[in-house]
Amino acid sequence: MTPLVEMRDMQLAFGGLKAVDHVTVDLYPGEVVGVLGHNGAGKSCLMKMLSGAYQADGGEIYVNGERAVIQNPRDARRYNIETIYQTLALADNLDAAANLFLGRELVTRLGFVDDDSMEAETRRIMARLNPNFTDFTKPVAAMSGGQRQSVAIARAVYFNAKILIMDEPTAALGPFETRMVMDLIEELRRQNLGIFLIDHDIHQVKQMCDRAHVMKNGQLVGTVDVSQVTEDDLLGMIIMGKKPDRGVLEYGSGPVNRTPA
Amino acid sequence: MVDAIHPPDATNPARPQPGPAPAAPPVKTGFSALEIDTRFLGMVGAFALICLAFQLWTGLRISSSANPFEWLARGTFLTPRNIFNLTVQTVSVAIMATGMVFVIVMRHIDLSVGSLLGTCSAVMAMMQTVVLPDWAGLGLGHGLIAPIAIITGLVAGTLIGAFHGWLVGYMMVPAFIVTLGGLLVWRNVAWHLSGGQTIGPLDANFQLFGGTNGTIGEFWSWVVGVLAVAATWGAMAVARQRRIRYGFPLKPLWAEMTQGAIFAGAILGFVAIVNSYQIPTLRLRRMFEARGEVMPEGYTAAFGLPISVLVLAAVAIGMMVIAGRTRLGRYIYATGGNPEAAALSGINTRLLTVKVFAIMGFLCALSAVVASARLTFHSNDIGTLDELRVIAAAVIGGTALSGGLGTIYGAILGALVMQSLQSGMAMVGVESPYQNIVVGVVLVLAVLVDILYRRRHGERI
Numbered sequence: 001m002t003p004l005v006e007m008r009d010m011q012l013a014f015g016g017l018k019a020v021d022h023v024t025v026d027l028y029p030g031e032v033v034g035v036l037g038h039n040g041a042g043k044s045c046l047m048k049m050l051s052g053a054y055q056a057d058g059g060e061i062y063v064n065g066e067r068a069v070i071q072n073p074r075d076a077r078r079y080n081i082e083t084i085y086q087t088l089a090l091a092d093n094l095d096a097a098a099n100l101f102l103g104r105e106l107v108t109r110l111g112f113v114d115d116d117s118m119e120a121e122t123r124r125i126m127a128r129l130n131p132n133f134t135d136f137t138k139p140v141a142a143m144s145g146g147q148r149q150s151v152a153i154a155r156a157v158y159f160n161a162k163i164l165i166m167d168e169p170t171a172a173l174g175p176f177e178t179r180m181v182m183d184l185i186e187e188l189r190r191q192n193l194g195i196f197l198i199d200h201d202i203h204q205v206k207q208m209c210d211r212a213h214v215m216k217n218g219q220l221v222g223t224v225d226v227s228q229v230t231e232d233d234l235l236g237m238i239i240m241g242k243k244p245d246r247g248v249l250e251y252g253s254g255p256v257n258r259t260p261a
Numbered sequence: 262m263v264d265a266i267h268p269p270d271a272t273n274p275a276r277p278q279p280g281p282a283p284a285a286p287p288v289k290t291g292f293s294a295l296e297i298d299t300r301f302l303g304m305v306g307a308f309a310l311i312c313l314a315f316q317l318w319t320g321l322r323i324s325s326s327a328n329p330f331e332w333l334a335r336g337t338f339l340t341p342r343n344i345f346n347l348t349v350q351t352v353s354v355a356i357m358a359t360g361m362v363f364v365i366v367m368r369h370i371d372l373s374v375g376s377l378l379g380t381c382s383a384v385m386a387m388m389q390t391v392v393l394p395d396w397a398g399l400g401l402g403h404g405l406i407a408p409i410a411i412i413t414g415l416v417a418g419t420l421i422g423a424f425h426g427w428l429v430g431y432m433m434v435p436a437f438i439v440t441l442g443g444l445l446v447w448r449n450v451a452w453h454l455s456g457g458q459t460i461g462p463l464d465a466n467f468q469l470f471g472g473t474n475g476t477i478g479e480f481w482s483w484v485v486g487v488l489a490v491a492a493t494w495g496a497m498a499v500a501r502q503r504r505i506r507y508g509f510p511l512k513p514l515w516a517e518m519t520q521g522a523i524f525a526g527a528i529l530g531f532v533a534i535v536n537s538y539q540i541p542t543l544r545l546r547r548m549f550e551a552r553g554e555v556m557p558e559g560y561t562a563a564f565g566l567p568i569s570v571l572v573l574a575a576v577a578i579g580m581m582v583i584a585g586r587t588r589l590g591r592y593i594y595a596t597g598g599n600p601e602a603a604a605l606s607g608i609n610t611r612l613l614t615v616k617v618f619a620i621m622g623f624l625c626a627l628s629a630v631v632a633s634a635r636l637t638f639h640s641n642d643i644g645t646l647d648e649l650r651v652i653a654a655a656v657i658g659g660t661a662l663s664g665g666l667g668t669i670y671g672a673i674l675g676a677l678v679m680q681s682l683q684s685g686m687a688m689v690g691v692e693s694p695y696q697n698i699v700v701g702v703v704l705v706l707a708v709l710v711d712i713l714y715r716r717r718h719g720e721r722i
Contacts, residue, residue: 053605074607089605093598093665094591102595103606105588112586120507 001254002065004029004194005050005081005163010059012045019045021218022059027163027194028255032185034205034212034226035198036238042218043198044086047165050196051083052076063163074103082161086168086198088152092141096133097122099140100155125154130180146177153184164188167198182208202231210256211249216241223249225256300659300714301671307707308678312339315685322689338685341538345564347680348535349472352569353378353632354647355676358654359580360624362672363617365655366597368664369429369436371618373443374625375647377421379451381629385414386460386639389467407466415626421447422622423615430614444648452641461638471634475568479536482565486532489574490525497521535570536563569631573673576627580669583620593617598665653700654679657707678703 003026012020020042027033037043048054050061052073061068063079070076076083090099097118106114106121119136126133130150140148149172156164166185170178185195185208199205205212206226214221214237221237228247236242249256316339320332337343357374364371388410394401425443429436462468469475477485497517504511540548540562549556584590596603596610604610628647633639658675660667682703686696 073605089602091595091598091602103608113591116503116507
């Protein structure tokens with residue numbers, strides 16, 4: 001089975017600091033893969049090379065087995081890679097529709113920005129994603145955390161993402177909204193998307209993820225079958241860089257069979 | 262919770278099918294239905310107060326009566342002549358202020374606009390008095406001189422602006438430093454180009470952009486006014502039709518009508534005012550003599566709309582379309598709101614910076630046309646301190662220095678407020694040092710009131 005994404009031997013350095021040090025990870029369609037590690041372990045940097053926010057200093061990215069050149073966010077979008085950033089990356093002064101379509105505006109035949117059709121599309125997708133969302137004319141600065149999150153999620157899933165990177169998608173949310181995001185991740189998995197989930201919440205990782213890549217000090221500690229390891233095993237990998245006795249996967253061993261939780 | 266996240270046409274960047282959108286909130290009623298920008302309304306109110314105060318004050322100075330209505334009637338501030346002059350004086354700063362809105366929205370600043378205006382003015386003055394007539398051998402008064410000179414000036418302004426933008430966007434030099442350097446450089450490049458001399462008189466066709474020297478007369482002013490009203494109403498009707506087609510919440514019809522009536526009243530009212538400003542008889546006679554004719558006895562004519570004001574109107578419309586209806590404008594505001602988010606959305610914010618400064622440079626050159634044509638010559642100090650007036654106009658007009666927020670029409674109103682204060686004070690005999698004190702205080706006060714207003718409305722600043 002060809003992986004949806006392979007990142008081989010990725011390297012990224014800031015001055016003398018090796019943020020990502022020869023890391024190789026992969027992702028298959030229909031799976032949720034955790035990317036775990038402490039703050040500064042390099043997990044966000046690794047993902048930002050995939051989303052085009054950072055340019056890799058070394059390594060190769062393959063999408064569906066073919067070499068992909070990703071030098072900026074626009075390139076990543078061409079490979080149907082979408083990212084939901086922890087900061088949400090919203091322009092606070094603009095409304096939901098303007099944010100959803102930022103960089104990919106719908107235009108009229110004369111090339112003018114078509115706010116009406118963008119608002120219509122936004123209303124349509126929001127009715128499905130978050131029926132409580134009704135502020136279509138306010139700037140997103142005036143919205144609650146959950147509503148802002150909805151805009152960021154809508155932006156990622158609207159454009160037929162095949163590969164989704166979620167950076168702590170539930171960190172700022174209440175229990176109800178967290179539930180909605182987790183349901184959504186399940187739904188997207190059923191649609192055969194591949195999802196990289198950066199998360200600090202080990203409990204949530206156990207619930208959501210099939211596999212997990214664990215990083216420490218810029219290096220990959222190992223890749224595990226989440227159903228085969230305990231939360232303590234995961235914490236041991238994250239904190240001490242210690243490989244557990246069971247559940248460690250060789251690179252290229254493919255996706256794991258998910259046992260329904 | 263969802264079974265089909267992706268709409269069928271999501272991969273297709275073409276237009277989605279219009280259709281009823283779900284869960285439309287109910288139609289608004291009452292005053293809020295007008296959806297008027299309350300901050301803008303406040304500015305209009307402040308402007309009206311300033312006008313009223315100066316009308317009373319100028320009336321008081323020439324009237325011995327104790328009756329305020331008598332002062333109001335005899336005041337000279339709100340006469341067709343003064344309104345005409347006020348508008349013409351505002352144009353140059355207002356044109357640049359619209360560009361400054363984009364610069365400040367992008368979280369930059371441009372301190373060089375006054376000097377850049379000077380350089381563009383010098384380039385155009387030398388083109389029309391030396392380069393084209395002598396070096397190119399066209400001779401003075403040739404019909405091509407004005408257009409070629411203007412195009413040269415506009416290109417020079419745009420290139421210099423783009424150069425500033427390149428230094429800011431690609432070389433990462435702070436805009437404050439780049440344009441502070443530009444303030445010194447371009448003021449003295451202008452001096453170098455003109456050899457420190459006053460250059461004039463400028464080409465007769467060029468002078469048409471200067472205000473009183475170029476107006477379109479009574480008839481054409483009405484034509485322009487009526488067309489402008491028709492275009493405004495047409496645009497409003499089209500916008501409403503689209504909202505109906507998409508099933509969006511609508512403004513009640515009466516609100517739409519009221520707004521249309523206000524626009525029409527403002528446009529036609531202004532035309533009526535400039536059309537009632539009569540050209541002085543002596544000036545008319547000179548105009549007839551210049552054509553080798555004799556003025557008929559009792560002949561009168563009004564100035565009508567100045568060409569410079571039409572230029573400002575065109576700039577205003579163009580800039581509002583860019584701000585609200587183009588990707589360029591959308592990206593400018595998005596970058597100002599959150600530069601990181603804009604970059605992550607694939608927006609080339611560096612190139613965007615170049616574009617914004619290039620627009621600013623173009624508008625400086627356009628202002629140079631209007632300003633030097635109004636003077637009928639290029640002077641060494643043309644545009645001096647304009648950077649402060651332009652920034653003040655944008656800021657009084659509601660542009661936030663923290664970026665992401667600002668309107669074109671606000672900046673134009675801001676320019677008008679500044680000019681009204683200044684010429685009103687001159688009319689009632691306030692000495693120039695005190696004028697500057699007042700203008701400075703008003704600038705700070707305007708921003709303070711705006712901050713207090715936004716804090717009360719719970720906005721994060």
